Amino acid sequence: MAITRDHELHSRRFGRNLGLGLALAAFVVLVFGLTIAKVQRGDSMQAYDHQPRVSLLPPEPAK
Amino acid sequence: MADISSYEHGQEAGFGDYVALLKPRVMSLVVFTAMVGLLVAPVAVHPFVAFTAILFIALGGGASGALNMWYDADIDAIMRRTRARPVPSGRVTAGEALGLGLGLSGLSVMMLSLAGNIFAGLMLAFTIFFYAVVYTIWLKRRTPQNIVIGGAAGAFPPMIGWAVATGGISLSSLAMFAIVFLWTPPHFWSLALFMKEDYSNAGVPMLTVTHGRPATRRHILAYTLILAPVALATAFTSIGGPLYLVASLALNAVFIGGAVGILRRSEAQAEADGYHAEKRFFRFSLAYLFGHFTALLAEAALHSFNLGGW
Numbered sequence: 129m130a131i132t133r134d135h136e137l138h139s140r141r142f143g144r145n146l147g148l149g150l151a152l153a154a155f156v157v158l159v160f161g162l163t164i165a166k167v168q169r170g171d172s173m174q175a176y177d178h179q180p181r182v183s184l185l186p187p188e189p190a191k
Numbered sequence: 192m193a194d195i196s197s198y199e200h201g202q203e204a205g206f207g208d209y210v211a212l213l214k215p216r217v218m219s220l221v222v223f224t225a226m227v228g229l230l231v232a233p234v235a236v237h238p239f240v241a242f243t244a245i246l247f248i249a250l251g252g253g254a255s256g257a258l259n260m261w262y263d264a265d266i267d268a269i270m271r272r273t274r275a276r277p278v279p280s281g282r283v284t285a286g287e288a289l290g291l292g293l294g295l296s297g298l299s300v301m302m303l304s305l306a307g308n309i310f311a312g313l314m315l316a317f318t319i320f321f322y323a324v325v326y327t328i329w330l331k332r333r334t335p336q337n338i339v340i341g342g343a344a345g346a347f348p349p350m351i352g353w354a355v356a357t358g359g360i361s362l363s364s365l366a367m368f369a370i371v372f373l374w375t376p377p378h379f380w381s382l383a384l385f386m387k388e389d390y391s392n393a394g395v396p397m398l399t400v401t402h403g404r405p406a407t408r409r410h411i412l413a414y415t416l417i418l419a420p421v422a423l424a425t426a427f428t429s430i431g432g433p434l435y436l437v438a439s440l441a442l443n444a445v446f447i448g449g450a451v452g453i454l455r456r457s458e459a460q461a462e463a464d465g466y467h468a469e470k471r472f473f474r475f476s477l478a479y480l481f482g483h484f485t486a487l488l489a490e491a492a493l494h495s496f497n498l499g500g501w
Binding site for chain 1: 205206210237
């Protein structure tokens with residue numbers, strides 16, 4: 129039997145590879161989306177900017 | 192040049208064969224009950240987190256299905272209903288099914304722990320262990336009570352959904368567990384009544400094989416009678432309400448009526464009409480479960496408009 133480029137075996141393997149590729153791509157999208165959702169829900173973050181953070185200073189005594 | 196014509200062309204698996212290993216029809220039930228468990232919980236979950244959590248609960252269920260197909264390949268090859276599955280038909284090797292099952296188990300538990308919380312992840316891990324090891328390996332071939340205890344595996348998903356939202360267990364989530372747990376035996380035994388040769392040929396100790404068919408009919412009625420008060424009592428938990436109660440009353444009346452009908456039939460009558468009543472009861476059992484969880488979902492929807500509940 130002649131081996132042709134479009135043998136049924138090849139199309140089946142292609143389908144399997146395509147399915148796995150799409151599953152992996154979906155997983156990447158899922159992890160990215162999950163990261164965005166988690167970060168958005170979290171508390172606001174403050175980076176160190178060479179100034180004492182107001183939120184960390186003890187409250188000023190009332191005058 | 193390699194000669195590929197020496198391969199058996201019909202034997203190579205396609206992508207769909209690996210999907211079939213995950214038992215997609217069982218997964219659809221897992222998706223639905225887990226989704227209801229998550230949505231009726233009193234804590235709101237980010238929609239994307241909820242979607243991801245349900246997806247990985249379903250994938251965990253699928254992974255346990257693949258482990259089941261790995262271990263049960265010898266039985267599946269005998270039973271008519273399961274002969275065409277990927278492992279007994281030779282398209283996928285048992286080792287591949289084991290690898291896929293273990294790999295997806297780890298992935299789904301890890302991802303559910305990250306998307307939801309560690310407790311939900313641990314519950315999923317326990318569910319996979321329960322289905323693959325306790326049910327498939329320990330119980331299925333040993334005791335006619337296999338599906339009674341094994342039914343717990345199918346009953347965990349709504350509790351896991353609840354745990355994703357709340358991080359714990361409550362009376363309401365236990366009630367959802369109890370409904371699926373007590374519903375499983377009559378559901379499967381009615382299937383066993385009209386699939387008789389299959390289980391006996393494979394040597395699986397189904398109740399129909401070990402205790403006889405009249406005993407199975409009695410057991411079906413007994414479980415529907417135990418199930419009814421549990422399903423009705425759920426109406427008075429935090430997730431229930433009048434709408435659920437009405438739906439549950441109607442569904443349980445029909446379910447018990449069907450079970451009484453099955454009890455009254457002799458084997459000759461059943462064979463004469465091709466197990467008509469048993470098949471109808473089996474189909475209705477699916478509607479019964481779907482109806483209860485839909486009613487819970489409707490109560491949750493009413494709650495958000497300050498309606499529903501007591």
